[in-house]
Amino acid sequence: MSTKPRILVARAIFPDALASLEESFEVKSNQADEVFSTDNLRKELAQVAGALVFGSERIDQNALADAKNLKIVANISVGYNNFDVPAMTTAGVMATNTPDVLTDSTADFGFALMMAAARRITESEHWIRNGQWDKMSIVYNPLGMDLHHTTLGIIGMGRIGQGIAKRGLGFGMNVIYHNRKRLSESDEKACGARYVDKETLLREADHVVLVVPYSAESHHLIGAKEIALMKSTATLVNIARGGIVDDAALAEALKAKKIFAAGLDVYEGEPKVHPELLKLSNVVLAPHIASATEKTRRAMINLAVRNLRAALAGEKPPSLINTELWKK
Ligand code: DGY
Numbered sequence: 001m002s003t004k005p006r007i008l009v010a011r012a013i014f015p016d017a018l019a020s021l022e023e024s025f026e027v028k029s030n031q032a033d034e035v036f037s038t039d040n041l042r043k044e045l046a047q048v049a050g051a052l053v054f055g056s057e058r059i060d061q062n063a064l065a066d067a068k069n070l071k072i073v074a075n076i077s078v079g080y081n082n083f084d085v086p087a088m089t090t091a092g093v094m095a096t097n098t099p100d101v102l103t104d105s106t107a108d109f110g111f112a113l114m115m116a117a118a119r120r121i122t123e124s125e126h127w128i129r130n131g132q133w134d135k136m137s138i139v140y141n142p143l144g145m146d147l148h149h150t151t152l153g154i155i156g157m158g159r160i161g162q163g164i165a166k167r168g169l170g171f172g173m174n175v176i177y178h179n180r181k182r183l184s185e186s187d188e189k190a191c192g193a194r195y196v197d198k199e200t201l202l203r204e205a206d207h208v209v210l211v212v213p214y215s216a217e218s219h220h221l222i223g224a225k226e227i228a229l230m231k232s233t234a235t236l237v238n239i240a241r242g243g244i245v246d247d248a249a250l251a252e253a254l255k256a257k258k259i260f261a262a263g264l265d266v267y268e269g270e271p272k273v274h275p276e277l278l279k280l281s282n283v284v285l286a287p288h289i290a291s292a293t294e295k296t297r298r299a300m301i302n303l304a305v306r307n308l309r310a311a312l313a314g315e316k317p318p319s320l321i322n323t324e325l326w327k328k
Helices: 015-024 038-045 085-090 103-118 121-129 159-170 185-191 198-204 224-229 247-255 294-312
Strands: 006-009 026-028 050-053 072-075 094-096 151-155 174-178 193-195 207-210 235-238 261-264 283-285
Touching: 006 015, 015 026, 015 294, 050 294, 072 294, 085 094, 094 294, 103 121, 103 159, 103 207, 103 235, 103 261, 103 283, 103 294, 121 283, 151 159, 151 198, 159 174, 159 185, 174 198, 185 193, 198 224, 224 247, 247 261, 247 283
Parallel strands: 006 026, 006 050, 050 072, 072 094, 151 174, 151 207, 174 193, 207 235, 235 261, 261 283
Antiparallel strands: none
16 A cells, blocks of 8 residues: 555646656546536545645535545645635645746736737637638728727736736836735836726726736626726726626626727636627637646646645645644
8 A cells, every 4th residue: 555645636737747746646636637526526635635726626614524634735826716715724724826936927918818809809810710801991990909108007916917017018008006905115116007096097097907816805896887987998808817807797898888898818607608798709708828828837836736745744835825824
């Protein structure tokens, strides 16, 4: 019988990363990549000392009910709204995430979605693929909105928000932001960003980007009322989490051309997408891929593995969330 600690890898990962884990651990892997049912996740967690999971695995009291030997669940994601952290702390299970390593790739992608929505890139591609190039007017269609020398409004000014702000400066944009906590003067200076309240941001920005973590307070932070404050020429980008935008209200607003366009990487109830959004040409849709470059996904897995190895070696994981467990 193996004396190696047992771990779970809840979704498919790079084969070489898996092989390296198998040198130190008895690994239950899921290279078939089918999301575990709630019952199966509980059964799997009951048998392991550590687990590597993604946002698709909800770690709560129910999932932990039989997990008597579990010491750590390492999220391969910076956002951790799939964790019920108080329940994990009560169960004595360390929770970790993957900050920093995905900041630049995610900020790049936020910018890419903003550009695609404003300049109608995917919509134009459909014209070509549908053999309609010759039906497009040279002057009138498709006309987009500029990014350069416009106002960029960022809601949520953590690491990724600041990364987007810095990219905006390169485009000559006037950057405004709203955040629960105002940045220090030196951080504001580094981003060239001015703090405003949410309503002012929505009224003044030509392009609004959402980068706030999901919580009960940020649920439907942007709904019909907020969209009504925006310019009819504005774009809205959500690379944060589904549920921060009221997707039904957004679809209505896009249909009625209350705003110009949107770019979405995340959705309420994903992988489902609101059916009305799927019908619209003025929204660019991506399947939650903001951090998906090979370099970054490898860095996220490496950091999650470092967290897991540390916890199972009795050391403090580098990105421990429930730090109170360490002080105990
Ligand atoms: C994150 O890390 O939070 C990204 O959304 C990928 O899940």
